[in-house]
Amino acid sequence: MTTDQELSRPPAPGPQALGRRRARKQDAAGRRHRSIAVAIVLDVVLLVIGLAAWQFAVDAGSVSSLLYGSPELIWQTVVRGIGSGGMISDAITTALEALVGFVIGNVIGATVGVGLWYSRLVEQMLRPVIAFLGATPIAALAPIIIVWAGTGVSSKVTMSAASVVVTALVLAFDGARGTDPLQIRMLRSMGAPTWRIFRLLVLPSSVTSICGGLRLTAGLALIGAIIGEFISSDSGLGHAILIAGSLYDVPTVLANLIVVGLLSLALLGAVGRLERLILRWRFLALSGG
Amino acid sequence: MTSAAVALDDVTVRFGDYTAVENVSFEVPEGAFLSIVGPSGCGKSTLLNLISGLGGPASGTVHNAILAGDRRIGYMFQRDLLLDWRTVTQNVALGLEAQGTPRRAARAKSAELLPTYGLEGFESFYPCQLSGGMRQRAAFARTMSTEPALLLLDEPFSALDYQTKLKLEAELLLVFRRSGGTAVMVTHDIDEAVAVSDVVLVMSGRPGRIAAVHEVPFAATGLPPVEVREAEGFGHYVRTIWQEIES
Ligand SMILES: Nc1ncnc2c1ncn2[C@@H]1O[C@H](COP(=O)(O)OP(=O)(O)OP(=O)(O)O)[C@@H](O)[C@H]1O
Ligand SMILES: [Mg+2]
Numbered sequence: 001m002t003t004d005q006e007l008s009r010p011p012a013p014g015p016q017a018l019g020r021r022r023a024r025k026q027d028a029a030g031r032r033h034r035s036i037a038v039a040i041v042l043d044v045v046l047l048v049i050g051l052a053a054w055q056f057a058v059d060a061g062s063v064s065s066l067l068y069g070s071p072e073l074i075w076q077t078v079v080r081g082i083g084s085g086g087m088i089s090d091a092i093t094t095a096l097e098a099l100v101g102f103v104i105g106n107v108i109g110a111t112v113g114v115g116l117w118y119s120r121l122v123e124q125m126l127r128p129v130i131a132f133l134g135a136t137p138i139a140a141l142a143p144i145i146i147v148w149a150g151t152g153v154s155s156k157v158t159m160s161a162a163s164v165v166v167t168a169l170v171l172a173f174d175g176a177r178g179t180d181p182l183q184i185r186m187l188r189s190m191g192a193p194t195w196r197i198f199r200l201l202v203l204p205s206s207v208t209s210i211c212g213g214l215r216l217t218a219g220l221a222l223i224g225a226i227i228g229e230f231i232s233s234d235s236g237l238g239h240a241i242l243i244a245g246s247l248y249d250v251p252t253v254l255a256n257l258i259v260v261g262l263l264s265l266a267l268l269g270a271v272g273r274l275e276r277l278i279l280r281w282r283f284l285a286l287s288g289g
Numbered sequence: 290m291t292s293a294a295v296a297l298d299d300v301t302v303r304f305g306d307y308t309a310v311e312n313v314s315f316e317v318p319e320g321a322f323l324s325i326v327g328p329s330g331c332g333k334s335t336l337l338n339l340i341s342g343l344g345g346p347a348s349g350t351v352h353n354a355i356l357a358g359d360r361r362i363g364y365m366f367q368r369d370l371l372l373d374w375r376t377v378t379q380n381v382a383l384g385l386e387a388q389g390t391p392r393r394a395a396r397a398k399s400a401e402l403l404p405t406y407g408l409e410g411f412e413s414f415y416p417c418q419l420s421g422g423m424r425q426r427a428a429f430a431r432t433m434s435t436e437p438a439l440l441l442l443d444e445p446f447s448a449l450d451y452q453t454k455l456k457l458e459a460e461l462l463l464v465f466r467r468s469g470g471t472a473v474m475v476t477h478d479i480d481e482a483v484a485v486s487d488v489v490l491v492m493s494g495r496p497g498r499i500a501a502v503h504e505v506p507f508a509a510t511g512l513p514p515v516e517v518r519e520a521e522g523f524g525h526y527v528r529t530i531w532q533e534i535e536s
Contacts, residue, residue: 182370189341189364190435192387200386204374281374281415 101160109168175209
């Protein structure tokens, strides 16, 4: 029994123990990679089974491809869209709108959110405003935003940023407020003025929540841009979906939705990368067990 | 009076209706190491906070010559309070950065200090990669990096195992004597108080009052805390204080 052996082995001192710990760390990393690989394989298998069943049902005539589309039709739409370049240029338009909105919304939201730590009075003044904005359906604002910002790209960016900003703000503020009060006291006793406590402690303490905000708002930014395109546009995935929807072209709607999903996965992947870069110490802690 | 670094005169502290500390008076002479022992909740941490200038008394006066002067105070808590996202070097530099030393100068000074505190080789480790003893060493180095004239210690070693604790006590004393500063330490460990201090203040609880004051000779001998525990008369002090806390 390996466990018995491990238990009866005396604790090895010094570098040997360190070496063993490193080996265990690598084991853990290996296990994690393996479990991710298994999850991806299972995802793909389930997807293939699902698509096959769908296609079979359509081919057998028990499901109408007119109402529900079919994997084959969607695939043809995608191939056609990529061949003509239309789908790619739509995707680029939407991706850029969402990306710029995502960045603007998060920068404004996180800055204001963290900044609210500074002033209890301003925070309490803004509290009902934030609650109000948080409950406002952004889609309802879309026509007004189009009137203000025009029918071009800037209105979609505004829509995207507006969908993101409140969530980013609330998370950043929670992060700032969650700063360890004893650490604040320590810095104060060292003679640090408030703005320096903010820079040395509160800001870096909030980074974890701000990163959480990035992850939460990636999808919101895309939705905001697409709603903007729904209202008025001449390009973008939202535009394509709107046109296809009005023609009852189910496969095209679904094909474009799939591209939206892929964009959101790409954005999430980039956010994950960024997070691992910024929160390097945190991933050390996790892998250290 | 001029030789007192800290002087409390008839101090009472209340939290709402609850009287945490009542009619407490004592002085800490410049250069002395004073320890406060007493039952849990008797107001020891409250007194340290008061001395550090965080919060004021309901009545009485608190005089702190260092707070009134150049404010060089080092406050160390039971929790190490290391910042997770900073390496050991960066954490030790925090004290200097808090006082406005430019980042690069602070980190250079910090790197110089690490060997003194047994942190050589751990420069780029993050707190999550350190043992409890190492973490507390880093916290102590951070506290001392600003060369405090007044050291406030709130149960700094209570979370450590006995051996590490004895080692850190010895290192603390060495650095403290060299700094020429004044120290006030709160502890639950009577042995520790008798071994490292010049004066031990015994408190009783509910509300917190001073029960007894002992001048203790052992720390002045300069012996390491392990050997001091073997010295003649050590056990007598420990037993006396023990009984005073019990009663
Ligand atoms: N901010 C506060 N508000 C209300 N009560 C408080 C506050 N701080 C301390 N107290 C109360 O004052 C009393 C003294 O607290 P203090 O932390 O000084 O005790 P202590 O002697 O340090 O205890 P321990 O040895 O357990 O650390 C306790 O009964 C505590 O509940
Ligand atoms: Mg306490």
